[in-house]
Amino acid sequence: MNVNETISVIQIRNVLLVTMPADPDDSTIAALQERTLEAMNNRDVQGLVLDLSKVEILDSYFARTVAETAQMVGLMGGTTIIAGMRPAVAITATELGVTLGRTRTVMTVERALELAGQRQVNGKQQR
Amino acid sequence: MTIQDQGEVRIETEADIAVARRAVRDLAAKIGFGITETARIVTAVSELGRNVHKYAGGGVMQWHALKNGGNAGLELRFEDQGPGIADINEAMREGYSTGGGLGMGLPGAKRLMDHLDIQSTVGKGTTVTVRKWRRQ
Amino acid sequence: MVSTVETAPAKRRDGGQTSTPEVSQEMLQILVDNIQEYAILTLDPEGRVTTWAPAAERLKGYKAGEIIGKHFSVFYTREDQESGKCQRELEAAARDGRFEDEGWRVRKDGSRFWANVVITALRDPKGNLKGFGKITRDMTERKQADERLRQQNRDVLEMATVPVVQVWEGILLVPLIGMLDSSRTQQLMERLLHRLTETSSQVALVDITGVPTIDTQTAQHLIETIKAVRYIGAEVVLTGVRPVIAQTLVHLGIDLSNATTRASLAAGLRVAFNLLNLRVGAADAAGRTELA
Numbered sequence: 001m002n003v004n005e006t007i008s009v010i011q012i013r014n015v016l017l018v019t020m021p022a023d024p025d026d027s028t029i030a031a032l033q034e035r036t037l038e039a040m041n042n043r044d045v046q047g048l049v050l051d052l053s054k055v056e057i058l059d060s061y062f063a064r065t066v067a068e069t070a071q072m073v074g075l076m077g078g079t080t081i082i083a084g085m086r087p088a089v090a091i092t093a094t095e096l097g098v099t100l101g102r103t104r105t106v107m108t109v110e111r112a113l114e115l116a117g118q119r120q121v122n123g124k125q126q127r
Numbered sequence: 128m129t130i131q132d133q134g135e136v137r138i139e140t141e142a143d144i145a146v147a148r149r150a151v152r153d154l155a156a157k158i159g160f161g162i163t164e165t166a167r168i169v170t171a172v173s174e175l176g177r178n179v180h181k182y183a184g185g186g187v188m189q190w191h192a193l194k195n196g197g198n199a200g201l202e203l204r205f206e207d208q209g210p211g212i213a214d215i216n217e218a219m220r221e222g223y224s225t226g227g228g229l230g231m232g233l234p235g236a237k238r239l240m241d242h243l244d245i246q247s248t249v250g251k252g253t254t255v256t257v258r259k260w261r262r263q
Numbered sequence: 264m265v266s267t268v269e270t271a272p273a274k275r276r277d278g279g280q281t282s283t284p285e286v287s288q289e290m291l292q293i294l295v296d297n298i299q300e301y302a303i304l305t306l307d308p309e310g311r312v313t314t315w316a317p318a319a320e321r322l323k324g325y326k327a328g329e330i331i332g333k334h335f336s337v338f339y340t341r342e343d344q345e346s347g348k349c350q351r352e353l354e355a356a357a358r359d360g361r362f363e364d365e366g367w368r369v370r371k372d373g374s375r376f377w378a379n380v381v382i383t384a385l386r387d388p389k390g391n392l393k394g395f396g397k398i399t400r401d402m403t404e405r406k407q408a409d410e411r412l413r414q415q416n417r418d419v420l421e422m423a424t425v426p427v428v429q430v431w432e433g434i435l436l437v438p439l440i441g442m443l444d445s446s447r448t449q450q451l452m453e454r455l456l457h458r459l460t461e462t463s464s465q466v467a468l469v470d471i472t473g474v475p476t477i478d479t480q481t482a483q484h485l486i487e488t489i490k491a492v493r494y495i496g497a498e499v500v501l502t503g504v505r506p507v508i509a510q511t512l513v514h515l516g517i518d519l520s521n522a523t524t525r526a527s528l529a530a531g532l533r534v535a536f537n538l539l540n541l542r543v544g545a546a547d548a549a550g551r552t553e554l555a
Contacts, residue, residue, distance in 0.1 A: 023152075025145035057148060057166060059173035060235065083496065087456035088166035090494035094452075094487050096170060096235040100494075107463060107496035129374065132341075159410075163453050194342060 019051040047116040053084030067101030083112040132192035167239040174232035183209020200260035208252040302399040324371030356382040377406040440473035448484035466535040472503030502531030
């Protein structure tokens with residue numbers, strides 16, 4: 001399998017950072033959902049940051065998988081933040097008419113981790 | 128090696144959809160389409176290729192570089208021997224169904240390309256032809 | 264009276280003189296063999312290659328042995344071959360003496376190059392067509408330079424029709440003038456999103472003060488632009504939504520409630536600053552004083 005095709009999943013404190021490759025095939029896209037659910041099941045993950053900064057194509061299957069995953073994460077009490085969507089992808093996603101569901105979008109992974117971290121800080125303060 | 132001006136990709140498995148995308152991306156780059164235009168074209172390929180795989184059980188995508196005076200473009204043909212589409216107007220209607228019905232791929236592809244033509248006979252198969260020209 | 268009829272030597276275009284026919288023949292051959300920039304070759308009256316030169320081999324990829332005797336249509340693209348272009352060119356050269364053309368030609372390996380081609384009819388002193396001379400020049404570089412220039416012109420034009428101005432760190436302004444059709448919307452989205460990511464700006468003020476009326480299509484285009492900007496992680500503040508525009512929007516049933524809109528650019532700017540301040544840090548938010 002092409003090295004460019006694999007997703008990378010790492011956990012930073014309570015946030016899962018999933019990085020997608022440039023043009024993932026269907027099984028790689030499905031892995032996004034599988035790996036996220038697996039992580040939320042096994043570890044204390046409260047948020048998902050989806051790094052799309054390398055992604056060049058987002059078709060309806062990809063979009064639907066992202067929306068479904070975000071919905072699942074939300075049902076389990078977590079949040080999903082999408083980072084780094086490229087202009088060309090944003091434009092075609094809009095023209096295609098897809099939805100990415102319950103997600104927040106930011107420009108950089110840095111910003112996403114910041115936000116995801118803050119949520120947790122606030123969450124803890126509320127207790 | 129540079130991609131040829133015409134060729135085809137058989138779409139039998141899910142992985143073939145990605146192969147089709149890559150071929151068309153290379154072709155679009157060769158013809159000189161910009162980044163956003165290429166994204167539109169390749170996304171349309173993904174939608175139409177996925178229809179062929181999901182609803183017809185397989186088929187073929189043929190590509191063809193186009194020339195018209197000073198302008199360049201490409202034409203793609205998605206052909207299958209699947210069940211065909213009973214109501215083409217219904218299939219072409221805008222409306223995103225979360226079930227990911229057939230209605231998703233066609234209106235999307237039409238929106239992204241300059242031209243979309245569809246021929247379908249129930250029980251025989253479907254041919255979708257799309258075209259895009261470089262922006263002058 | 265006896266008169267002798269002499270056939271005059273063929274007049275050369277430059278009216279020049281040669282010393283002896285043999286030397287001029289040799290010099291011509293040396294000329295053709297040494298010229299680098301032009302591929303010079305000859306065809307018979309039917310279009311088959313009769314002579315070949317090193318520059319021709321370099322440009323087109325064929326060795327002399329492979330190409331002599333073949334029809335010159337192999338140098339053309341499939342579309343040109345099918346449309347009968349080669350035949351037309353020979354006919355034109357035979358009729359007018361020469362034919363000049365610019366277009367794609369194909370090398371032996373299948374790759375293309377942009378060529379300037381001159382086909383000259385070669386006639387003997389009696390005027391019989393002995394064949395054709397073909398001079399091909401590789402213009403790919405010039406064509407690429409032309410393309411770059413055209414692209415630059417398009418960029419300049421695009422900037423004029425969709426101006427995007429940075430008014431503050433993190434805030435871009437797009438003063439729209441005129442109506443928004445599909446093509447302009449595409450330009451707007453591409454240019455705005457590109458500039459937003461380039462400058463890492465978080466807010467785009469899209470000012471429609473200069474848009475005379477709003478119709479359903481323009482409103483749809485604006486809504487799309489707002490969606491696309493949100494996808495990349497920035498936000499749009501739509502300004503210049505003056506009373507008559509607000510009225511039209513409501514009457515048309517267009518729902519912009521999901522977007523941030525203001526009547527004036529000044530009010531929009533205030534919103535933009537607020538949005539930026541909120542980013543400074545969550546810790547500040549609690550103790551921040553509301554800006555007027």
